[in-house]
Every structure is written in structure tokens, then in C-alpha cells.
Amino acid sequence: MDRDRDxxxxxSIEEVLFRSPDGQYCVLRAHAPSSxxxxxxxxxxxxxxxxxxxxxxxxRYEQHPSFGRRFRVxxxxxxxxxxxxxxxxxxxxxxxxxxxSGLAKRLVERFGDKTLEVITVQSGRLREVPxxxxxxxxxxxxxxxxxxxxxxxTSFLQSLGLGPALSARIxxxxxxxxxxxxxxxxxxxxxxxxGIGFRTADAMARALGFAEDDPRRAAGAALHxxxxxxxxxxxxxxxxxxxxxxxxxxxxxxxxxxxLGDLQQRGLLRVEGTSVYAPPLYAAEVxxxxxxxxxxxxxxxxxxxxxxxxPPIAAATPPSAPSATPASASTAPPPTPANTDxxxxxxxxxxxxxxxxxGETQLAAAQLEAVAAAFEGRLLVVTGGPGTGKTTTVxxxxxxxxxxxxxxxxxxxxxxxxxxxxxxSGRDAHTIHRLLEWNPGSRTFARNRSSPLxxxxxxxxxxxxxxVQLAQHLLDAxxxxxxxxxxxxxxxxxxxxxxxxxxxxxxxxxxxxxxxxEVFRQAESSTIxxxxxxxxxxxxxxxxxxxxxxxxxxxxxxADQPEQVAQRLKEALGRVQAxxxxxxxxxxxxxxxxxxxxxxxxxxxxxxxxxLNPAAALSSPTSAGFRAGDKVMQLKNDYEREVWNGDVxxxxxxxxxxxxxxxxxxxxxxxxxxxxxxxxxxACTVHKVQGSEFPAAIVVLHRSHHLLLTRPxxxxxxxxxxxxxxxIGDDAGLMRAVRNAEQQxxxxxxxxxxxxxxx
Numbered sequence: 208m209d210r211d212r213d214x215x216x217x218x219s220i221e222e223v224l225f226r227s228p229d230g231q232y233c234v235l236r237a238h239a240p241s242s243x244x245x246x247x248x249x250x251x252x253x254x255x256x257x258x259x260x261x262x263x264x265x266x267r268y269e270q271h272p273s274f275g276r277r278f279r280v281x282x283x284x285x286x287x288x289x290x291x292x293x294x295x296x297x298x299x300x301x302x303x304x305x306x307x308s309g310l311a312k313r314l315v316e317r318f319g320d321k322t323l324e325v326i327t328v329q330s331g332r333l334r335e336v337p338x339x340x341x342x343x344x345x346x347x348x349x350x351x352x353x354x355x356x357x358x359x360x361t362s363f364l365q366s367l368g369l370g371p372a373l374s375a376r377i378x379x380x381x382x383x384x385x386x387x388x389x390x391x392x393x394x395x396x397x398x399x400x401x402g403i404g405f406r407t408a409d410a411m412a413r414a415l416g417f418a419e420d421d422p423r424r425a426a427g428a429a430l431h432x433x434x435x436x437x438x439x440x441x442x443x444x445x446x447x448x449x450x451x452x453x454x455x456x457x458x459x460x461x462x463x464x465x466x467l468g469d470l471q472q473r474g475l476l477r478v479e480g481t482s483v484y485a486p487p488l489y490a491a492e493v494x495x496x497x498x499x500x501x502x503x504x505x506x507x508x509x510x511x512x513x514x515x516x517x518p519p520i521a522a523a524t525p526p527s528a529p530s531a532t533p534a535s536a537s538t539a540p541p542p543t544p545a546n547t548d549x550x551x552x553x554x555x556x557x558x559x560x561x562x563x564x565x566g567e568t569q570l571a572a573a574q575l576e577a578v579a580a581a582f583e584g585r586l587l588v589v590t591g592g593p594g595t596g597k598t599t600t601v602x603x604x605x606x607x608x609x610x611x612x613x614x615x616x617x618x619x620x621x622x623x624x625x626x627x628x629x630x631x632s633g634r635d636a637h638t639i640h641r642l643l644e645w646n647p648g649s650r651t652f653a654r655n656r657s658s659p660l661x662x663x664x665x666x667x668x669x670x671x672x673x674x675v676q677l678a679q680h681l682l683d684a685x686x687x688x689x690x691x692x693x694x695x696x697x698x699x700x701x702x703x704x705x706x707x708x709x710x711x712x713x714x715x716x717x718x719x720x721x722x723x724x725e726v727f728r729q730a731e732s733s734t735i736x737x738x739x740x741x742x743x744x745x746x747x748x749x750x751x752x753x754x755x756x757x758x759x760x761x762x763x764x765x766a767d768q769p770e771q772v773a774q775r776l777k778e779a780l781g782r783v784q785a786x787x788x789x790x791x792x793x794x795x796x797x798x799x800x801x802x803x804x805x806x807x808x809x810x811x812x813x814x815x816x817x818x819l820n821p822a823a824a825l826s827s828p829t830s831a832g833f834r835a836g837d838k839v840m841q842l843k844n845d846y847e848r849e850v851w852n853g854d855v856x857x858x859x860x861x862x863x864x865x866x867x868x869x870x871x872x873x874x875x876x877x878x879x880x881x882x883x884x885x886x887x888x889x890a891c892t893v894h895k896v897q898g899s900e901f902p903a904a905i906v907v908l909h910r911s912h913h914l915l916l917t918r919p920x921x922x923x924x925x926x927x928x929x930x931x932x933x934x935i936g937d938d939a940g941l942m943r944a945v946r947n948a949e950q951q952x953x954x955x956x957x958x959x960x961x962x963x964x965x966x
Contacts, residue, residue: 217286218247219261227865232878250864251280252371259300261286282365285358291320303350326351360385367411376400390415394427398434405431425466428458433476433485437705441954442492442675443482488705491679496960498682502586502691503718574600577721578607581692584719588712589694591723593926594736597694598631605632613663618642620672621853622871624898628668639677643684647846654684663689669898670695675706675957698743699923701951703852703894711957733759735925735932742922742945764935769805772909775935777818783903787931792819792838794902797890798924800915806907808890815889833858833866840888840895848875853895855888893924904928908936908944916944
């Protein structure tokens, strides 16, 4: 798009041409005297504006390929009318509840250009106008005062450099106190309102005259750094590390020390020893550790006996399921002992299904142990790698519990994982948010301690993705007599949120753990499964034999330079479609360790968008780089739209700058100001696809990714693929990932808290 320089216009709105469903994004026709007699089309986040208003707008002209020359508004502030005609149009625009065009005309006829002053200061005089009584006069005055106050606050915030979206969020958070709160402490406002970072707060503070050594700046830096640590998976930040990071923001240690004391006293941070927590994360860590320790210590009284003549229905192998027959000892990885005696109990023996001729399979010893353990205690972890029968075990547990007339609820952290769990179990499965009945209006869960779930068993699949705050909500809603079963692969990457619950629970050694280690014959024939277990043992993965086809093929394509990697990637997408019949957009997911750099998601997404969905092939408009047909991903939880971090969808159309996305069957609209939480998803980071599976995954690994190349990363990446996995990159990058067994260091005390004696 061709753009002119930033300009400032005063424009009178003549007509609203388009308004998005949520009222934020607008296309307005306006008259701007400085631009000549022709109307000006204003586009952008112009929420709560209407015909008859006058705005002072800042932005740039742009040439849209379909809609012509338009003025893209970056910020605006209302300008109150001063003439009688302007006041009549303003009051009669429908913007102010209780005043239509007829009443607006009568008011102006009576009070002229003093109408607004009379309404706000001398509202009793409104009764001089026929048809207005005392109650209606006060209602009109209240509505106009509110609108004028909003205009004043908007002007104030945008004078500090904030755009319409951030201004609206701050107003929504603080209401009438907005100006006072921001003037008193813009750094605190930045931490309490989503989307405002420390740099923005710094700019606001400078505009308000704050000095760099102001104590409020040091406090704001501490809040910002602790919040940033949480975004990286930590529940706390060590004081020493916090001090080092604060110095990079020009906050000396002495000033930080004073700020921490003040913030703790105000309840904005929690300091425990040398650890600095955000209070919600401290509360979640303590609550989760306490509840899990309680569950781990409880036994189920009188576990129901099983009829050995009735094998669990779940043991039956559906046509698409892998066989549960163990592979030979020579091909299976060495078993890892569980934390408890794994000898089969009488209950486990009773659960042993008989081998039948109708396709039912015989459960392995560890699978039987898991079925029995689900009856014996209130907390169970079932963990294992690919091909070790987690799906078969889940089906067996569910069927055994149902045979004992126990109610079972199934859930997973993400929508994709929940769908796979439902398909594997043959039962309804939900995201944890859905299970707990999230209410976007109140931003609370309907299911909680006072209104727990009505169930005997809660089984969580892909539990490696469970973070401490989501776990707290789940445990709050767990009935006091219910059992919690966590199923997951402990060798995968930790969750995106703060606090790796599964990893810490295993490290604590406080609960019953069943480790599935036998790789079953059909799974063992998958090259992907074999390669995953080789990686876990620090071995170079062995690819499939060229020219052969198996149930899970793995190929390694060597390319030493980033330009070669990009070229091989485009070639591979064509070959995958030709050889396997897989759609390169819907069936193939490209994975890479990082966002930036020549082989990061940002560069690869531009490359793949042009290769798979070129602009030249489209006649429809675009917005923020998005095109109809693009594969996109949500980057953070959006509680209003009810879309979650990692959700993937397809752009259906772009209309007047609004991007409409089919998000797993739900139609979601993104106005320009909301499009920052949306990104192209032809290529994703490995972290973003935890809990997901794809027919094919292409993993880009290169030595330039060296900071993030770890064994858990490549293991997680390869196990996202079902039919086909390709690794494209240099040998140095591949082997660094295979040999680097270090897991991400996460600052959390969840495991140590679980080991503490009950008080």
C-alpha cells in the first residue's frame, strides 16, 4: 500500500458505512475541511463513534486495492461541538441514550449553543422543554456527562501516545478513575491492563513528567520482569536474577530492593525467601501442591472387584487402533521402574482381559496395573512415549470404571487434544475450560469448590501441557471423593503457561505412577516411533529406507545453508502432496524452534504464504498481511472471543479490514486492533503445537537455532506426526538437538511443596 506521512485531521462524521459486530472497527464517511470539499473515508478502531460527531484524528492516507484512497486512523479524540447546529447533530446522532433527533432539536431551540453547558451543569432547566420531567432530565444529564467524561479521558490517554484499543482497555478497567490512576502510576496501570508493556508505560510516564529515578518506575520494572518470567513458564523469579534484569532497565539494586518491600506491603508481589512471585501464581502453586499431596495420600476404600470373565470393552482394538501386543524385548526400550511396587495386584489380575478371537487384545502388565491403580487411589499418573499403548490404556481405564458404575469425565488442555481423546476413547471429551464451564462474561469458571463437577473420575490427557493456574481451577472443581488421572508424555516440552505440573509431580515422587515402556508391534513398525525412542536414548534417528512406505515414515533431508533449507522445504511440500496425497496447508505442519531469524516462523510463514496461497491468485482484499485461505493461529488466550493460545483456523474472508476466521468450526472476527493476537500458521514453533497431531510434520532444524536445540524439542516435534515426518537442515543442528538432554530450567517450587509434610 502507498502511504503518505502522518497527518492530523479534524473531521465531522457524516455516515457510518460499516461497523464490525463488536462495534470496534468502523468505516466512516466524514468531512475534513483541510482535505477539501470531497468526503474522507476514515477506517480503523473508531469504537463508540457516530454520525454527527467531530473527531480529531491522527493517521495516514493509504491506497487500498479495492476501496481506493482511505485515511487509516491510528488515534483519535472527540471534539465537542460548539455551534447550535453541531450540538443538535451531536445530541441527535443516537450516541446518547434517551435523546433522539426530535428532542435534540427542541433542546437546541431552547438553549442554543449553551445546550451542553445547561445539560451538564444546570440539568434542572431541562424541564423547561416540553415532555421532559425531573427523572428524564436527570437521565439525560447523566448520559451526557458520561459521554463527555469518556471523551475527556480518551483525549487524555491518546495525548500520552496510546491508541484507541489500549485507551478503551484502560477505560474499561478503571472507569471514572482512569485519569487519576494513570497520572498516579502509569507503571501499575501497564501491569494491570493487558497489552501495555513496560516501554509503553515508560513513554506514558515521560509524557506525565516522571523522572527516571522515580520509585514508581522501579516498582513497575519489578512487576514487568516477574510477569515476563511467568510468560516464560516460571512461577517465580529469584531475587538475584530479578536484580540483574532490572539493571538492564536502568534500575539499580538499592532502588529495586526498596520497590520490592513496597510492592509486597501493597500485595502486588509475594517475596518468599529469595523468590519473587506474582501473588496469583504463589497462591496457585501452594494450592496445587497442597491438593495433589492430599490426593496422593488418599486411598479408595473398598475398590470394586472386577469380573475376570468380562474384559474391559476398551481392550478391544478398533480397526484404526494399533495392536496392543508387545514387541520383542530386543526392540523395546529398557523399562523404567515406577515409583511404587508394580507387581500385579489382585485387582489388576482381575482386570486381565481374556484373549479372544474377535479382535480383542491382551493388555500388557503395566497397562493392567494402570487399570487397577485407577480404582485404588485418588491420584494416578500414567506416562509413556509414542507406541507404548497410552490410548489403549485410557480406553481400558474408562471401560473398567464405567463397568463399575463410576462416572468418568474426560478432558485435555487444548481443543485438538480433546478431539483426539474423544476419538480414542469413544466418549465425550472437552477442553478443561469447557469442562469447568468457563463464562466469558464474568471471566470465571462455573465449576469450582462450591459447585464441583458431578463425577467420580476426571481423566486429563496431554497432561504435560497443564500449567499451575489451570491445574488450580481443575482441582478446585474436583469433588472431594473423586479420583484424578493424569495421562501424558513426561519427555515432551513443558507447558506454555507457568508451572510444569506433570514434570513437578513426577519429580516429587509422592504419587502412584505407572510408566508404559513396552513399544507394541504395530507401533514399533513406525519409523517415527522408533526414531523418537532412539532420540530419547541420545541416538541418531534412523530414517526410513528410500522408496519404501510404512505406517510412519521419517526422512532426513540435508541442507547446510538457510537458503538451501528454504528451497528444500518448498520442494518437500510438493513431493508430500504428490507421493502421499496430503494437502500441504491442512495436512502438513511445518515446525521450527524459534520465531525470528532466516529459519524462524516469521520468515518461513512469508515464504510459505507466497508458495501456498499467493496474493496474485486472489481477488479478495487483505488485512495486516492475512488473505482468504490462510492458515492462522491464535497467540494468546482471548476470553471474550473464547479462542485460546494455540488454536488454529482458516481465514474465510477479509471484509473492510476485518479478518473472519473459521476457528475449528466457530466463526471468529478480528478487527485490525485485534489482529496482533493472530499469526500465520503455515510454520509454527514446536511449543505451539503441543497436544496436537498432524498427518505430516516437517521439522526445520539448523545450527542457527542452537540456543533452543534440545532433545525434548526434537522429540516433541517428531511425535506430532502420524504418517510422515521430514527433518530438513544440517547435521550439526540435528545432532546438537539429539545430544542436548537438558530440559528447560523452570523456576518453581511445586515439587518441593508437594514433598512437605501436611500441616
